[in-house]
Amino acid sequence: MLVPLTMADFLDRAEATAFGRTAVVDEPGQLPTTTYGELLHRIRAWQAGLDALGIGEGERVAVVGPNSARLLELLYAVPASGRICVPVNHRLAPEEIGYILRQCDASVVFTDPEAEARLGSLGGPKRFVLGEQTETQVMGFGTEPRPWSRPDENAVATLNYTSGTSARPKGVALTHRSIWLNAMTFGVHARIWEGDVYLHTLPAFHCNGWGAPFLLAGLGAKQVVLRRIDGPEILRRVREHGVTLAFGAPAVWDVVLRAARDWPGRIPGHGTMRVVCAGAPVRAELVARVEEELGWEFLQVYGLTETTLLTFNRRLPGAPRTDLTRAGAPALGVRLRTGPRGEVLARSNMVLDGYWRDERANAAAVQGGWFRTGDVGAFDERGSLALSDRVKDVIVTGGESVSSLEVEDCLLGHPAIAEAAVIGVPDERWGETVKALVVRAAGAEAAEAEIIAHCKANLARYKAPTSVEFRDSLPRTSNGKVRKAVLREPYWAGQERRIN
Template identity: 55%
Template sequence: MIVPFSVTDFIERAAAVYGERPGVIDEPDQPADPLGTLTYAAAYELSRRQSARLDELGIGVGERVAIVSHNSARLLTSFFGVSGSGRVLVPINFRLRADEISYIVSHSGARVLYVDPELVETLRGIDVEHTFVLGDDASMYAAPGTEPRHWEPDENATATINYTSGTTARPKGVQLTHRNLWTNAVTFGLHAGVSDRDVYLHTLPMFHANGWGMPFAMTGLGVPQVVLRKVDGAEILRRVEQHGVTVMCAAPAVAAAVLDAAQDWEGEIPGRDRVRIIMAGAPPPTRTVVRVEEELGWEFVQIYGLTETSPLLTVNRSRSEWDDLSAEDRAAKLVRAGAPAIGVRLRTDEHGEVLARSNVILEGYWERPDETSRALVDGWFHTGDGGAIGDDGYLSISDRKKDVIITGGENVSSIEVEDVLFSHPAVAEVAVIGVPSEKWGETIKALVVLADGATADEAELIAWCKDRAAGYKAPTSIEVRDELARTATGKLQKFKLRQPYWEGHDRQVN
């Protein structure tokens, strides 16, 4: 018997088994009217009312519905209200500029756009058939009790399109199927040891690779999910204490924020010997791992993946064989990307690029067959990352083959930033690279050659970027040079430009 996988499997089980349990604890401090604590039965009903409203609007199966939102209960239930009814959810990074969001809405062909109230004025000019403000529930949802049309699940149908900064100036839409999302959620939940005794804190943006699949995994296992709208170290500690949080996912910058807040925390750190923090985006320094385990008393888990892989490819969680190691020696093992998750096959090619095969690999890039054919070759996905697989099967990432900088967990295309800087009249040449950052993992640095007779200082060029791209994409430092070293054919070798800044590091990503 073959029963097609669907993201509705998770919410239907939650409603049936844990219907009266608190399922989603909404962010109390937000511009929309908070939904408070939703039981799983109420969350399921809300998703069905959303599906029914899309029926009323004539939004058909396979059509795209975009949403731009901070973490919220309405965003979380949209994964089921939109994708679970056969439509395609397009979660968009709320930090992007209006023109960047407009491009994604247009490129995806979305007919519906849900907007966070904080962004209404900024996004007012986007051309889309239907726009709803989150919190305007009378418009966003059908009347209570309205039954949505039945959708016969197709596990190979696209469930979400997640736009990611790649090596080109324009973001690419990653098509993830129901089968991709289902496989990722189940294997991630298994490796993370999730049970219905857990409490999950959404520190990770839900738009980011669908919150790494945790909205699905946690829902299916009946885990109460605490929504955090904006990252704040002290607030994370308060939520852990208030709700009994046991697990969260985060970029290294979030762990740094919690560690900073812990210095001023009065009394015992909440969650000691109970919380596990799952980290990705870029491996943190070994010192950070030691501090998480010793100062917070939380378990550190490292994973590696990409939006294109739903995202889980590898897991690195401390094992019994490492129990007698010193904290530093154990941390040195934990900062590796990890061992392949169940169902994942990894290898490296002759250039050292990491290749992967799995049921979590994307279907393709939306309307970009050329990019799809470059990424999927002979049944293997090309990650664009360089690395090595040890004798124990653990992957270590050593360098980034594609020109993407991961800063604070956000992907930034270096080519996109270069394009912005090139538009400044004083800039003749530019190379954008990632350099180590204690707080952000790595941060953006621009090496600039000015045009003859032109003048421009660092502050001016950084402000230029912030006016023309999302703030997090702007360089944090700019170095003016007389020339940029190139090969005989005129190509920049960014690994050589990065090298002086990474001396003393054993890999070219932090």
């Protein structure tokens, strides 16, 4: 018997087993706390509303905003009805968001009030603001939506945009099958169960919160929404709701550690809380502090938006903490190997279906049945992967990927800049930070602060350089390419790895 694996499976089980259990605790002043029965009622209202708007199966429904209960509802409702959900990074500049909406040909956009204020008069498809407008104009058409006509596990469920190495974001098409398997595989390795209380420290637009929200619904686990990262607030939520599980980049746990210095008494979650870290390489010092100062279990995973989960790393009893600085062993069902230049190659049922409408990118990314990660690494005798460098010029700062080409393009839009190169340099807080090396145009003057302000005005703020160095010239190869390895060397000298 072959039954399609779809996102509806997780909702069906929630209805059968967790109807009266607490589902989602939203931010104060937002949606009231819902049970899974109430959540499923609202999901059907969203789906009926999309029917009434004439949004057909396979059409793209974009959502722009920080974590919220309504965003989570759409992440469930849209794919489970045969449509494609496009959760967009609300931190991007309006022009970047506009490009994504055009590239995926979104039929409708739902925006958080905060994001709507930034988008202003941006053109494109019809937009609805999450809140009173969507409650009356979208969700007021009953709760009996049309069923998905032909459920297909190979249909695209979500499009998640990643900057990659190009100046334009690429839409990563993930199917119902790949998301289903990722959720279940993640659950096995992280030992997620019905009694967990999950805190959404990870933005849902980051690869659908790495896929955990789907499994959490299927298990009927309680989910607590966190709109923005705030150390004291994270500790308060852990105490108030009995949180046991959260995901995030190293920068998130740095924020919590700073807040813990002033926390009175025993740290909430001591001995019961576990955190799953990814998005940037991990320092041994961070592992030690999370375990000793917070009393939280530290787990590490490695993956990309294009691959979802690739490795999982849990420190076994008696093993040194330094083991957790490695990416870890391949997850169940994942095959990894290294290719030319030590590039990590991946193969699994969880790898992307393809880049949306970008055959050139597909041809470059998947070769001989293996996905090229762009990361350089090596395996030890136990099969555990350690990453050491990147083939591609992507800078990962605080868990966010930044395309150096995109920042360089922005810099060259400043009239005082003739040449520009952008590299990642080590940073204690963010892992890496963006550094611009620029050559001024003849006779032009521009201060560091002015150039950084120019980038912040035209890019998402996290993409802007944190420092600018002026040069008389940039080293180039014989065919004119900037020699970024030469530029990076002074900043990474003495570092064991060329990622931080």
